[in-house]
Amino acid sequence: MERTSFGHMQCPIARSLEHVGEWWSILILRDAFYGLSRFDEFQASLGVATNTLSRRLAALVEAGLLEKRRYMERPPRYEYVLTDRGRDFRPVLLSLLAWGNRQFATEGRSVELIDRESGEAVEPVLCDRATGRPIAEMRVRAVAGPAADERMRRRLSDPPVL
Structure with missing residues (x-):
């Protein structure tokens, strides 16, 4: 295939x-x-x-x-x-790690992220760069960007809430 x-x-x-x-x-x-x-x-x-x-x-x-x-x-x-x-792929990997720990580590966490300075466990969260607000707490929607072609504009003409 x-x-x-x-x-x-x-x-x-x-x-x-x-x-x-x-x-x-x-x-x-x-x-x-x-x-x-x-x-x-x-x-x-x-x-x-x-x-x-x-x-x-x-x-x-x-x-x-x-x-x-x-x-x-x-x-x-x-x-x-x-x-x-x-x-630049690092945040994607860290997000996958955190998601895998939350959703699929039924036996417990096999890998944790620890702050080097404090020694405390950290939990990655995707945040808006401008406001620092966690994306999960915001109601965001996908809209066509400036480079979108007509097909993408049609697909996103009624923007889904993510």
Whole structure:
């Protein structure tokens, strides 16, 4: 079955999924945030087949989320480091972590976020940058932006409340 491409869609969620919608990609990014950078480290952590890992790493490099850097000449060896675009994915990962803890960790939390200064547990919350108000407490709606095409404008002509 051939994979559907979402890159041509105007929806920012669809376009994001074009680059990180495959579960190995998100787990590779998670491990990169945990400090892993070498192929064998990702492979050992994830237990993923080497051909799958090679394809996912190449796709993340092509998408600009990771940068491939040579760290050894003979034999040639590479490391994969987060780019600015990749580091910008951090809030998404932290949101997934918090959501997974709330919704699916029936045995209890296996990973927690701790403030380095206070030592207190922290719970990520998506907030409006301008007001600092949590989005979950606001009644927001999706509206067509300035670059929206006619199809997107029609879809959002009666804006849904999110």
